[in-house]
Amino acid sequence: MIIQKTSNSRIQNLDKDNISFGSTFIDHMLVCEYENGKWGEVRIMPYGSFSFSPAMMCLNYGQACFEGMKAYKDQKGQVFLFRPEKNFERINKSAKRLAMPEVTREMFVEGLKALVDIDRAWIPQGEGFSLYIRPLIFATEEALMARESNKYMFAIIASPAKAYYSAPVSVLISDYYSRAANGGIGFAKAAGNYAAAFYPTQLANEAGYEQIIWTDDATHGYFEESGTMNVFVRVEDTIYTPPVSERILDGITRDSFIELAKRRGMEVVVDKIPVQFVINAHKEGTLKEIWGVGTAVVSNRFKAMGYKGERLTLPLLSDEESYAENLKKELIGIQSNQQEDPFGWRVLVEEGVAHK
Known part of the structure; x- marks a missing residue:
């Protein structure tokens, strides 16, 4: 795993009481590219834009899937994921149905832990707050051909979140x-x-x-x-x-x-x-x-x-x-680690896991 940390954190601009769901993003993102029949090296890098062609196959033929999950910070500052193995299983189920390559557990679960660990400061503390996490896979080959792509990108981005709409x-x-x-x-x-x-x-x-x-x-x-x-x-x-x-x-x-x-x-x-x-x-x-x-x-x-x-x-x-x-x-x-977890659903993100 290659880790490139940002030299210009935006954490000081985070106002947790005025978060708009899914529109503020953490300092880093995880990216891995698929080419020549295999996934390359996982990279954690500063969050930012990519340059893509309008001929990119996901735009023309719809090969794209994603997951939605969250990380939580308890009163002691510990960070937890919730049932990440289920999201890992489901994104591969989606990828298979869309004729896209499946991701490895190391890419998804271990990469996710590393990303969350690096940007744990972005997870707001308090009732109703979390880090909303979006893993996604999409076709990147530049070709106007109605077939499965030969190139893909796996990425994980994340956004601080407060309680979503709760009114009936x-x-x-x-x-x-x-x-x-x-x-x-x-x-x-x-x-x-x-x-x-x-x-x-x-x-x-x-x-x-x-x-x-x-x-x-x-x-x-x-x-x-x-x-x-x-x-x-x-x-x-x-x-x-x-x-x-x-x-x-x-x-x-x-x-x-x-x-x-x-x-x-x-x-x-x-x-x-x-x-x-x-x-x-x-x-x-x-x-x-x-x-x-x-x-x-x-x-x-x-x-x-x-x-x-x-x-x-x-x-x-x-x-x-x-x-x-x-x-x-x-x-x-x-x-949020406020009560017993009899199912073993809660997964601790250890500090420093990104460098282990």
Whole structure:
């Protein structure tokens, strides 16, 4: 690993109380290039821009995928990653589906630890703060040919973050647009998945909703995801969430919520969620809450849902009564080293690891 430290740190410009999510970047980034059938040397270097041609293949044919993860700093100043092995596994799953080369564990996990160690000062301390980390792989060959690229770049960039939007949002149940289809790339964190979601989300915004609940492409009769989040529904005291599939992302926060709920003795049903089941539960008064989960937001509850021209107000339980809020609080406690981690999810980033 080659490490080139910046001679002009920008840390003094960081105002943690006025952080705009994903727009301020740490001093360094990790970069590794793929050419002639193999990955080159991992480099940690000052954060900055690259010069690329408009003929770069990722711009023309969409070979690009990424991950989203976080690092946390506890009250003693120790720094932790959360389940990085899961992100490592998932980015390679995405890369394989997009015909891109997989990265090694040393590149991803050890490189990530080194980068976070070097810029640990950029991780804000305090409740709700973290370092949002974006590993990505994209095609860099300059060629207008409809085939897989012969050159790629793996990079990791990171941005200090404060708690994402947490106010309850309204969601529109999609009965036309789909996020993914069978045989497609819905299970991958492909860049194109997000681009395809923007227009339907614009339409939902114009109709007075912040997000979409995506439904299956064949019948639009089953919940799949919500916006960029996995979705959970609570009817009475049972939690429902759709199973992961080739259409639904295997969310790490989703998996963590399921494990935490089971450990608490809550009933969790991982199965298809019919839209009509949720509508009927709302009419019968047994629908307690619906929420989405993801790395950036952790968890976000829904206050209303739109379906076939009707806006249905959802219950807003107190934080003490809400399963969503209780599970979120416990997960954040584990991530930030404020409470016991019975699962071994928390990974300490040792000081000086970049030079070992």
